[in-house]
Amino acid sequence: STMTDALCINTIRTLAADTVQKANSGHPGAPMGCAPIAHLLWSRLMSFNPRNPKWANRDRFVLSNGHACALQYVMLHLAGYNMSMDDLKSFRQLHSKTPGHPENYLTEGIECSTGPLAQGISNAVGMAIAESHLAALFNKPGFNVVDHNTWVICGDGCLMEGVASEACSLAGHLGLGKLTLFYDDNQITIDGSTGLHFTENVLARFEAYGWHTQRVVAGDAEDLTALSQAVQNAQQEKARPSIIAVKTTIGFGSSKQGTHHVHGAPLGADDVAKVKARFGFDPAQSFVVSDQVREVYGAVAQRGQQREAEWAEMFLRYKAEFPELASELQRRMEGRLPDNWRAALPQFPLDKPLATRQTSEVVLNALAGVIPDLMGGSADLNPSCLSYIKASGDYQKDTPAGRNIRFGVREHGMAAIMNGLALHGGVIPYGSTFLNFIGYAMGAVRMSALSHIRVFYIATHDSIGLGEDGPTHQPIEMMTQLRSLPNMLTFRPADGKETAGAYAVALENAHRPSTFALSRQSLPQLASTTIDGVAHGGYIVVDPPAGARPQLILVGTGSELHLCVNAAQKLQAEGVEVRVVSFVCWELFDEQPIEYRELVLPANIPALSVEAAAVTGWEKYVHASHGMRSYGASGPLAAVLGEFGFTVDGVVGKARQVLDFYRTRPIPDLIHRPF
């Protein structure tokens, strides 16, 4: 009844206000404004089982305006998840499961980390893609084993962000009919009214993207009829994603409702008391849930368990009829790799030079043959990044079984959608663009790393070696930027074997994203690189003959490793004993035991790094760096590499400088440090 709904909605509002007030920090406004939507979603619309938050076929819910997470925690509490009243009271406290923005890796029932605006809605597009793709692969008549909705709440901020525009335009193109977005249209942002900066016609814009659009004016109402009807319409529209703009009042119930003052600060004890009085609650009591509300949500939890039980029963019958499909779906949703996938790693003939973007194409396609979970695409650079799975076709609205997603020129959207695909499960996503344009996607790349998920960035044209396109396209700082991101694995393989090794390590790291920085230009296949060496991050590729002690170590990555090998040969001919180390992944080297690290880079031998990228950070490992200290230049490959000294002679010259310098000076010990 409406009276019960009112009680539930106002309980959500007061609980959210209490939660923020207790923390003395947080955002009460959006939770109070969105309470009716949340109540409708959790009490009537969504399929989930609080006892098994990872149920594969659950509906996915994304709070794109993650600052409103007090709402999400309150809903998890009411719905019976592992979220106690004490957890609500620990909101925004250290080591609580109720941090200031929701974190998927901390809290059961949180599908994705949100907070950076618009990541969530873009993740949701990825989740909806995964759902439709897996449904196309696994469902059989009478067995909709993959069949769930994806729901999002977002605010004005999310819709101003470009990444949302990218993801939502693509969602419209792809006709993701089971994606429903509630737009919390409260006309307030941190600065004040949306009239200050956001006067576009949002629904007309989404209409232009190909979405089904509706407006609900009575968004604050405790009578949910209008909202329910809109959702029903949205669900009936199967061919288009739906946006429902819901006019709400931020901080509904507060004496400051409808202003930006309720956005990001607690209401204050007085105002919280007034809210409670207004809703007929006891102002003296906090964190109160009446039996009547408990009853409603108790039934919700039961319905959820029932739903999963029904699905499990169907899945058993499915398994009987389609045993291979069933175990494959289970394997994929659990994130396990198929057996023996490593046998598919290709070999590369030593006499055939290839760009590492080409070796990547070979490795990706070989692995895609045995790991059907691999699904991805390019930000409109397929012919350059070579990341198309040739054995499959496009993922499009009429061909959802295809594994190749045409992301368009939407790097940030691509990355956020990749995160959503991974978070949904059942898919191991990758995306490709030029390394330099990872910068466009950095907001979402960070979320890949923070969220502990396995996504692959195939980042080609990885240095000034791309030549004519010039400084706007030549990454300088990007390797440093990626290496400085905690939990990201940044690979720069030198040839085919190392490319295979990088993919292998990336696949084995289920909770870390990886970036493969790949050359545009052709590179030799090196005799002494290895697939297994990559797993150590850095390893010896060339050592002086007959066990002689090296006088110098050349530390190279990617397209510069063969320069080091050839420079070593030249120096050796002059009587200088040289070691060459491939330093393909810093992060993995750092994780090796000290015994290994000092074996590769002994403390008392001068080391020179060679990498056509910013030198920042190399000082940790080497005594001098041959790298880039400016932006690049436009010109043919050889001319540009020559200009900046990335030739064998250039490396030899730098090596001699290092040898000369340390002839009379002590070698600084870089490998042993206080911590």
Place this chain on the structure above:
Amino acid sequence: STMTDALCINTIRTLAADTVQKANSGHPGAPMGCAPIAHLLWSRLMSFNPRNPKWANRDRFVLSNGHACALQYVMLHLAGYNMSMDDLKSFRQLHSKTPGHPENYLTEGIECSTGPLAQGISNAVGMAIAESHLAALFNKPGFNVVDHNTWVICGDGCLMEGVASEACSLAGHLGLGKLTLFYDDNQITIDGSTGLHFTENVLARFEAYGWHTQRVVAGDAEDLTALSQAVQNAQQEKARPSIIAVKTTIGFGSSKQGTHHVHGAPLGADDVAKVKARFGFDPAQSFVVSDQVREVYGAVAQRGQQREAEWAEMFLRYKAEFPELASELQRRMEGRLPDNWRAALPQFPLDKPLATRQTSEVVLNALAGVIPDLMGGSADLNPSCLSYIKASGDYQKDTPAGRNIRFGVREHGMAAIMNGLALHGGVIPYGSTFLNFIGYAMGAVRMSALSHIRVFYIATHDSIGLGEDGPTHQPIEMMTQLRSLPNMLTFRPADGKETAGAYAVALENAHRPSTFALSRQSLPQLASTTIDGVAHGGYIVVDPPAGARPQLILVGTGSELHLCVNAAQKLQAEGVEVRVVSFVCWELFDEQPIEYRELVLPANIPALSVEAAAVTGWEKYVHASHGMRSYGASGPLAAVLGEFGFTVDGVVGKARQVLDFYRTRPIPDLIHRPF
């Protein structure tokens, strides 16, 4: 006549094809498709003087699809700029003025570096804002001394990028009536047809943004009537920016026209010959411009000189009537700072702790009082970033004289618009957001640095010290990411004096962008910091008493500097002689002479850095780093700082570890390196 136009247009097409063919690299398709638009723009629409490319009141032209720059170079050549036929023949060669993507700092007549898609259109929004703002400030009845149009050509790729969505939504809100965008609607991208990924209704979307929209079907036609009419309509619409979608055929004239094969590769000699034959040119000849075309463009150049002469004459009369305004406009357009601006730098009482976001607010407002060029705003974080110029109001369509731009939640758009403001001239732009969300804007932040322009990023909430908002909002890698960008100055001031010093250096660097990383939390004003010290990047703040030789150097930045000062005091009490260095800007320290650097960080004293950020890169300066090696955590300030050891005791503990470690080991010399 249409015949003459046809000749001009086809000359542009063949010249562009020749240019790309000679380079054997580049993009012929868009130049050939956009030739009619370019001819119309340069021959009839735009005000410019090829003899003075920096004429303040010139129309601004932006080629947002910068890969089409063969077109732009051809137009500069025809229009009489300093761009010879030999320059065209040196397309994409090292050290030429015709690089693979246009670079504002290399080539006269290029307003901005484009290539990374959609930066250009977003820059153009900034240029149009600057024009309307300066017009509001300086024009007087009868004296429209600032009165020019901003023109853009962009492609499908630009319009898929989120940054364009952000900038164009804001442009609609701001009603930038003198901004006209030609959308090269050729339905082809690198991957193939736009049908693969870009099926939104672009004009309906722009209509939703509040733009005036039109479509021209006959975009390939050499009869320019339809295109001209559309432009006329756009010009008559004064209250809204205009987009004209022009249906063109990519590579028009080529046997592969209308396919993605003409996008990014030369046509081949045979096809170029066919193009010439089709247009009635001699297939055997290359780089040919007929006398008739020379005559048309000769008249264009003359008209341009005439226009500037007329403007100059008006400006003389303006100067007579409004001498102060005239000299102020000149000063601003030349990028000179007003005299004596440094006198406005504020002082901060030592007994008043303030967050550096607060000291920034004080400094910014003090400087804004004497430097009217300062104009900027926040990505909807004014109440948090404290970057509002209080003596002025909002820049809005009805109040264009206001200096505070409400960017909305659009970090990437903000940064790209800031670049456009700076490139226009007359304005010194700044933009604010949380340091962590600079990641959203990284694509444009890079362009600030590459373009050699003065823009300020006010980046607050600069560490885990922001507390409750947690890991999604706590920057870890951002300092490293910014420091690795060539030509960016990255400041992390410790208190009010250093904040003033940072702004001062930033202002004095007319060809570099600066970022100010600022604390959310309150910090003490330190006795021994100085404004002038900042200019050295790193300087001694505390030294042992009575000239004793330090046993340890603590190197701190920003909110950790006072921890170092207090830790030093504690260690001193234990008999350990400690120096404290403020390392406020790495880039400036690196530019100091070696004598200065070894004075501050002598080779034989162990140094420990203290910064609540990724440690990557600190190894260049110090022997150990107390920093962040993971993401942060949500919790109250003190709890979070305690958790990660950013307390006085935490620093003392680390310091003891360093002292212990080097008691028996040689101190690595980090300051003297081979190169």
